[in-house]
Amino acid sequence: MASSSSESDVEKRKKLHVVGFAGDVDEATIRAAFIPFGEIADIVLPEGASKKRSSYAFVTFEDVDDAEAAIDNMHRAELGGRTIHVTVAKPQKMNLGSFHAIWDEAHSKENM
Numbered sequence: 001m002a003s004s005s006s007e008s009d010v011e012k013r014k015k016l017h018v019v020g021f022a023g024d025v026d027e028a029t030i031r032a033a034f035i036p037f038g039e040i041a042d043i044v045l046p047e048g049a050s051k052k053r054s055s056y057a058f059v060t061f062e063d064v065d066d067a068e069a070a071i072d073n074m075h076r077a078e079l080g081g082r083t084i085h086v087t088v089a090k091p092q093k094m095n096l097g098s099f100h101a102i103w104d105e106a107h108s109k110e111n112m
Contacts, residue, residue, distance in 0.1 A: 012091070014041070014061050016059045016067055016089055017087050018085075022055070022081055022082050025079060027057075034074065037070070038063055038067075039062040039081075041060045042060040044060075044105060056057055067088070074086045080103070
């Protein structure tokens with residue numbers, strides 16, 4: 001029986017970060033490019049991503065082997081006329097703001 005941490009690692013490896021395609025590439029185009037490698041659970045094309053020069057998306061596969069096949073075949077491939085980079089998505093880092101205490105900020109404003 002696998003431990004829950006290794007199961008969690010497997011789940012994380014199913015989600016891919018796809019970056020570098022042209023801004024006019026939509027979800028249907030991404031699905032068509034990645035479906036040959038296996039069943040896709042989800043595609044997230046962040047709001048506003050298509051307006052940037054280098055767009056990105058997250059593609060989650062049902063099976064980790066399918067995700068690995070997609071990386072092997074699609075990393076540095078062409079999508080929408082541009083070379084894309086496909087890697088395992090990294091968890092989002094928590095942004096706690098700054099490295100100083102809130103009361104330091106209030107104090108510095110009082111002294112201005």
